[in-house]
Amino acid sequence: MLTLIEGLLSEPxxxxxxxxxxGVGSRLFELxxxxxxxxxxxxxxxxxxxxxxxxxxxxxxxxTLVDLGAGNCQxxxxxxxxxxxxxxVAVDISAEFLESALxxxxxxFPDIRMQxxxxxxxxxxxxxxxxxxxxxxxxxxxxxxGNFDPGQAxxxxxxxxxxxxxxxxxxxxxxxxxxxxxxxxxxxxxxYNDELGITAAFNRNMLTHIxxxxxxxFKLEDWGHDAFFNQALSRIEMHLYARRNVTVHWPSxxxxxxxxxFFASGDSxxxxxSYKYQTELFAEMLLQAGFSSSQFxxxxxxWFAVFYARG
Numbered sequence: 001m002l003t004l005i006e007g008l009l010s011e012p013x014x015x016x017x018x019x020x021x022x023g024v025g026s027r028l029f030e031l032x033x034x035x036x037x038x039x040x041x042x043x044x045x046x047x048x049x050x051x052x053x054x055x056x057x058x059x060x061x062x063x064t065l066v067d068l069g070a071g072n073c074q075x076x077x078x079x080x081x082x083x084x085x086x087x088x089v090a091v092d093i094s095a096e097f098l099e100s101a102l103x104x105x106x107x108x109f110p111d112i113r114m115q116x117x118x119x120x121x122x123x124x125x126x127x128x129x130x131x132x133x134x135x136x137x138x139x140x141x142x143x144x145x146g147n148f149d150p151g152q153a154x155x156x157x158x159x160x161x162x163x164x165x166x167x168x169x170x171x172x173x174x175x176x177x178x179x180x181x182x183x184x185x186x187x188x189x190x191x192y193n194d195e196l197g198i199t200a201a202f203n204r205n206m207l208t209h210i211x212x213x214x215x216x217x218f219k220l221e222d223w224g225h226d227a228f229f230n231q232a233l234s235r236i237e238m239h240l241y242a243r244r245n246v247t248v249h250w251p252s253x254x255x256x257x258x259x260x261x262f263f264a265s266g267d268s269x270x271x272x273x274s275y276k277y278q279t280e281l282f283a284e285m286l287l288q289a290g291f292s293s294s295q296f297x298x299x300x301x302x303w304f305a306v307f308y309a310r311g
Contacts, residue, residue, distance in 0.1 A: 063134025157289030200225035
C-alpha cells in the first residue's frame with residue numbers, strides 16, 4: 001500500500017495498472033475485449049487461429065504451460081485445441097475471479113492437471129514446487145507487455161526467461177507472447193475510447209478498488225476518463241482527470257500514515273501506458289532478456305504480432 005500512496009502523492013499522480021483488476025475490473029475488461037473498436041483481442045485470436053499448427057510446431061511438446069495474467073483462461077482454452085500441455089498453471093492477481101474460471105477449465109479438460117496461482121506479475125513469481133521436469137512455456141497474450149515501460153518490460157521478460165529455464169540442463173522452455181504493433185492514430189484512439197464507455201468505466205473502477213484497499217474517499221462522479229496516443233513515446237496513455245477541485249483523503253494503516261491529496265480541476269492521475277512496438281525492436285528486447293531466438297506471426301494489416309521466444 002505504501003507504493004500506492006507514494007504514487008498518489010507523486011507529481012503527476014499515478015496508479016499502477018494492476019489496480020484495475022478487482023472482480024468488477026476483471027469483468028469490465030472482458031466486456032472491453034468484445035467492443036467493436038477494441039481490435040487487439042480479435043486480431044490476436046485471428047493470428048493464433050490462422051497459424052495454429054505453425055505455433056504448435058514451434059512450441060513442440062509442452063510439459064507445463066504457465067498462463068501469466070490468465071483472467072478468464074479463455075485464451076489458454078483456445079490454445080489447447082493444438083497444444084495440450086500435461087500441466088497448466090494459471091497466474092493472475094485477481095484470485096477469486098481466477099479460481100472461478102479454472103473450475104470451468106478443469107471440467108472441460110480433465111486430462112490436464114491444473115493449478116491456480118494468485119500473484120503480482122511485477123514481483124518475482126514462485127511456481128508450485130511439484131511441477132517436475134519437462135519443458136515449460138510461459139503464455140502471455142493480450143499485449144499486456146505494453147503496460148510496462150521498455151526497461152521494465154525487459155526486466156519482466158528476464159523473469160519469464162528464468163521461469164522457463166531448466167536447472168542442470170534439460171529442454172529449455174520458451175515464451176509465447178502477444179505484442180501490439182504501431183498503427184494509425186485513429187485506430188488506436190477508438191480502441192481506448194469506445195462509444196459505449198466501457199473503457200471509461202474500467203478506468204474509473206480503479207478508484208473504487210483503491211477505496212476498498214486504502215479506505216480512501218474517491219467519488220467516481222468527480223473523475224473523467226482520458227486516453228490518447230503519445231506519438232513521441234509510442235504509447236497510449238490513460239488518465240483519470242478531476243472534473244472539479246477535489247481533495248481525496250485516506251486513513252492511517254499498517255505501515256502508512258493518514259494523508260490527503262488536493263487535485264485542481266483538470267489535474268490527472270496517470271493510470272496506464274500501453275506501448276506499441278515495431279517487430280524488430282521487440283525481437284531485440286527478447287534477446288536482451290536472455291532468449292536465444294524468436295519468430296513471430298502477424299495479421300495482414302500488421303496490427304498485432306504473436307512471438308515465440310526460445311530460452
